[in-house]
Amino acid sequence: MTFNYALSNWLLPPTSLIVLTLLGVLLLKRRRALGVLLIVGCQMLLLAAAMPVVANALVRTLEPPPASIEQIKRAQAIVVLGGGRNLGSPEWGGETVNDYTLRRARYGARLARETGLPMYVSGGKPAGGELAEGTIMRELITREFNEPVKWVDAVSETTREQAVIVAQDLRPQQISRVALVTDAVHMPRAQRAFELAGLAVIAAPTGYSAQRPFAPYQLIPGPVALLHSHVALREWASQLHHHVLTLVD
Incomplete structure (x- = not known):
């Protein structure tokens, strides 16, 4: 942490x-x-x-609006940001992705499947442990979602670090426009960080939590x-x- x-x-x-x-x-x-x-x-x-x-x-x-597949196709690569790990999962060998990272990886794999774009996964070990978020995401996406992962960042610990490292890795590949996958509530901060790092960003948010219409139960704490x-x-x-x-x- x-x-x-x-x-x-x-x-x-x-x-x-x-x-x-x-x-x-x-x-x-x-x-x-x-x-x-x-x-x-x-x-x-x-x-x-x-x-x-x-x-x-x-x-x-x-929360920004969702992206269409047509918008995603304008990108040169898909970047999926890790959202944390579960360090106490004995059924998965001790460490696995948490719910945030799982839904981001799932959505990133879907976008890669529908667009054919290469995928970059990013996330280090901000809470300690043995395996980085990026490493676990690559295994998850390749084994369970059957999509290849071309690049992995396994050292970043903050959104700002993710943006800098991803930009440094993609610049030699002549990639300057990415579809960025993260939770909708996290997207404004993440998009700004990546744009400051020199990348053009197509927001691809997932994990919406506040788009449902009002109902009386919403007054109950x-x-x-x-x-x-x-x-x-x-x-x-x-x-x-x-x-x-x-x-x-």
Whole structure:
């Protein structure tokens, strides 16, 4: 796990709201009004973040429209970004892709099958372990989806590093336009990183989570919605962080 990822878990809901709630409890004896305000305010925000209607609204601000096969065919290669691994999977020998990486690999394989474009998979070992995301994805795509993988990045640990390494590998191949496969909520940040690295990007998002119409059950708080709210807020925070780094560079 990278430092930035760990830090975001502390600074964003739900952890930040829980910490502030505990601070409010500690303030009850000395500054009761402030303590009550912190407790009530943080719990209301936590409740809102756990509502699907709020989570969907946050996620929709990030999810771009899907790509058509005609759009993908304008690319010269398909780049699939890893989204993490499951390091505790004894039935798979200890390590395998997580749900995020699986759906990206599946979609990338489908696009490669329908377009005939070569595929690049990217992902290192940001959480430790033995096998890189790129290595596991290559095995998954070739063995289970029967599609060849031409290039593998097995060292990058952040989206920014993925963009730089992919661009460096593809530039000698005279490839400057790629179809980028990642989760829809991650696409704005990933696309910007790859464009800053010098590649033209055709967005090929997958893993949509906020496109369903409103229904009354979306007012009922739940853990999945809380996770989606956290992911959306983390993406906005990461975009801000990348923007600051770009200005500094």
